[in-house]
Amino acid sequence: MTGQPKILIVEDETSVAMMMVFLLTRAGCEVQSAWKIEKVLELAKLYAFDLVTLDVNMSGANGFDVCRRLRQISNLKDTPVIFVTGCVTAEDRQRAFEFGATDFIEKPFDSKSLVSRVLSQLEGSTMT
Numbered sequence: 001m002t003g004q005p006k007i008l009i010v011e012d013e014t015s016v017a018m019m020m021v022f023l024l025t026r027a028g029c030e031v032q033s034a035w036k037i038e039k040v041l042e043l044a045k046l047y048a049f050d051l052v053t054l055d056v057n058m059s060g061a062n063g064f065d066v067c068r069r070l071r072q073i074s075n076l077k078d079t080p081v082i083f084v085t086g087c088v089t090a091e092d093r094q095r096a097f098e099f100g101a102t103d104f105i106e107k108p109f110d111s112k113s114l115v116s117r118v119l120s121q122l123e124g125s126t127m128t
Helices: 014-026 037-046 063-071 090-098 111-126
Strands: 006-010 030-034 051-054 081-085 103-106
Touching (some): 006 014, 006 037, 051 063, 081 090, 090 103
Parallel strands (some): 081 103
């Protein structure tokens, strides 16, 4: 990966999205954020993101469906996806990995842990 890693945050809770944008931008990432499915798909087609974070339950969208649709876009087929969600059932966690998640972070999350896990996924994706 050359330059700043590009991250797409898919989150409908404005305060959470803003916090994630702030934290990951401070960590040296270029960050885009959206939650409406049309905007998410538009951004996904325009940019070669190095990582995507996804909420599971959003207004008008289901994170699992969004993940499935993102995986159909050629430049995101193998991109790491981290589910960041308040849905913490074992079934939700299992479904996230079945839909191609590379990590699952529960809300509320620890800021340092979030940044560390995102950066770890980015490092891991450059080794493949």
